[in-house]
Amino acid sequence: MKKIVFLSFILIQAFSFAQSGSIKGKVFNSINNDPIPFASVGITSLSIAATTDLDGNYELKNLNPGLYNIAVSYVGFRKKTIFEIQVNNYTPTVLNIPLDEQIDSLQEIEVTASPFNKTEESPVSMRTIGSSEIDRNPGGNRDISKVIQSLPGVSSTASFRNDIIIRGGAPNENRFYLDGIEVPNINHFATQGASGGPVGMINVNFIREVDFYSGAFPANRGNTLSSVFDFKQKDGNSEKLVTTATLGSSDLGITLDGPIGKKTTFIASARRSYLGWLFKLLELPFLPIYNDAQFKTKIRFNDKNEISFIGLGAVDDFKLNLDANKTEEQKYILGYLPVNTQWNYTVGANYKHFFEKSYMTVVVSRNHLNNRSYKYKDNDESDPNNKILDYTSQEIENKLRVENTYRNKGFKVNFGAGYENVTYTNSTFNKITTPAGVATIDFDSKLTFNKFSVFGQVSKGIFKERVILSLGARTDFSDYSTDMMNPLNQFSPRFSMAVNITDALSFNFNVGRYYQLPAYTVLGYRASTNALVNKQNKVTYITNDHIVAGFEYNTKINTKFTVEGFYKVYSNYPFALRDSISLANLGGDFGVIGNEPVTSITKGKAYGLEFMIQQKLFKGFYGIIAYTMVTSQFQDKNSNYIASSWDNGNIVSLTFGKKFKRNWEVGAKWRYLGGSPYTPVDAQASSIKTVWDINGRGLPDYNQLNTQRLKSYHQLDVRVDKKFFFKKWSLNVYLDIQNVYRSKSEQSPLLLLDRDANGNAQTDPSNPAAYKTKFVENYSTVSLQTLGIIIEF
Secondary structure: OHHHHHHHHHHHHHHOOOOOEEEEEEEEEOOOOOEOOOOEEEEOOOOOEEEOOOOOEEEEEEEOOEEEEEEEEOOOEOOEEEEEEEEOOOOOEEOOEEEOEOOOOOOOOOOOOOOOOOOOOOOOOEEEEEHHHHHHOOOOOOOHHHHHHHOOOEEOOOOOOOOOEEOOOOOOOEEEEEOOEEEOOOEEOOOEOOOOOOEEOOOHHHEEEEEEEOOOOOOOOOOOOOEEEEEEEOOOOOOOOEEEEEEOOOEEEEEEEEEOOOOEEEEEEEEEEOHHHHHHHOOOOEEEEEEEEEEEEEEEEEOOEEEEEEEEEEEEEEEEOOOOOOOHHHHHHHHHOOEEEEEEEEEEEEEEEEOOOEEEEEEEEEEEEEEEEEEEHHHOOOOHHHEEEEEEEEEEEEEEEEEEEEEEOOEEEEEEEEEEEEEEEEEEEEEEEEOOEEEEEEEEEEEEEEEEEEEEEEEEEEOOOOEEEEEEEEEEEEOOOHHHHOHHHHEEEEEEEEEEOOOOEEEEEEEEEEEEOOOHHHHOOEOOOOOEHHHHOOOOOEEEEEEEEEEEEEOOOOEEEEEEEEEEEEEEEEEEOOOOEEHHHOOOOOOEOOOOOEEEEEEEEEEEEEEEEEEEEEOOEEEEEEEEEEEEEEEOOOOOEEEOOOOOEEEEEEEEEEEOHHHEEEEEEEEEEOOOEEOOEOHHHHOEHHHHHHHOOOOEOHHHOOOEEOOOEEEEEEEEEEEEEOOOOEEEEEEEEEOOOOOOEEEEEEEEEOEOOOOOEOEEOOEEEEEOEEEEEEEEOOOEEEEEEEEEO
């Protein structure tokens, strides 16, 4: 078999071509979309360059297939470097390049532009990730939620979930945008009320780059406390139709990319997982199946008007494999996991009109989530009395945002307003256990309300651009309640400053106050009397005061050194009255967060230090060294500050890669994660038969909230890529190995029923009303190997 594989590689090598490719496109003014003639466009590693013509067009010819860094410059504009542009030999690579006007461009002294993306509004805590970095990240499986774990400030759960934990904040504190259109969630099997899930929805074939903000949020991005992800998608290929087929670790997909006439391009994809079939083959007790689709269409009416239509949707089914019911672990999982079906979509349009010194953006969109879960005792659906859970919920948002971006005389001004109409429905039947016994929550809720926002930001460079200042403000308000409708209650100022000490070294600073509306599950919760319980409890916006400062040093070989310190102060975080726990500690598991009575009383804080060395592609090498020291604390029911569920202490990530001749590439990522706190199980209360029959697993003892801590965890991931370029198509074969040395990931111990030889639960001999239970250590040593194939033609 090994000889056959080796011979296949030899034959592919022999028949692959090194034909010449090209990069072509247009250089234009980012503000008014006017072409920039006579701009210099060159490849940094080669003596190949071109000058744009009167219409701003350029073409770099006779290039071998591979990745290239492109440098663009013109007098009066900031120099720009675009990293790792892929060139093929069967179709030209189209790269349109916007340039920003240089403030005080005619002054004798100018600050040399950094090759790393940096904006006036967010000079600190913002990193840009290119599509090739996402594609090749070891252990990332082309999933942005996993790829960002290489960056400072980013934590994760030591499991297979995609929870995004930024600077000690909860997974529900993040916001996502596709081409300026907000997408509520980017993961399959999402936790409603949070943002996590096991698999990402966004197809990396669409992504040009991602701007990741862990602070210093621009004023036009609201309703967030910890991070903003701004995905910038590629335009469709304007030259010819290109097809990409992928086979990955859990799914297979196809992407089409091409023109529709002279003014319109499109890109569309569909994916389907094969995990259900694989898990059934492995006799796992659950069968996840996910499907997703994505599209983008762009129409350029003329140089001053363009519109993009985007869409992203998914259908997820989580079924139980009742045939996998032999071992005590299988019985345990089948005993508490519900059946779950989710579907969601986001569709929207982004229209841009360019003026002489500004451009206007109009964004309209609609997103819809449908979430259904149900559970029966012993998974016997034939008897209605066995029903424990029947939950159906929908979240629908219709959005409009209008904003204008203006540059003149060294000033950059952005201002606008937004409106959202929200419909939330919830039908809940849920048996729960309380100290008084078994209770039933049974209600139907429909909630409709409106949300509004107004924002503006002004930026200006002074002292010949040695100092850049940016002052912004926004307010978000809602007619959900009288208090929320007052815009002054949510006034959100922010201020940034960048001081360029030398051409390479800068000091960067930001301070701001940010607000986030609690989850719709919180706002729409009703009592049996139909009253909005949490409205009566005066739930309000969560507040976060965030200050961050640091230094940045850039070298001439595409290397960046950064050190940043941050301090975040939370207030008005929802506090669950039933379990006496802040919702800031929840969101790292499947299910629904916030569908219960709460009040806005919790305070919290997170602070730490981040260090990063980032090497963009230079002479075949690239890498990131990131270290984070973080402390995250929230109040318990006694108003004492204790470690939150996201208090990992120390996080280290080392990512390195090397591109070799003949299109080989090898990368590795090593990650260390300090142990996170957890709440032990109340074994005595959980073992009561009526309690266990309802919950199917151990109940957390919130009187000991986060008093235990898991062991620290480390993992090595390795990836090897080999690309073959033919005359009319290309082939990328990669081997990705996660957890190479099978490191043990500790999870909180499991409380299991003690069963007899026939698998029947045993009664506690000292208490006939309780089951006999036992604790079992819970470790994962899974090493996942993936042989992936990407074909493009």
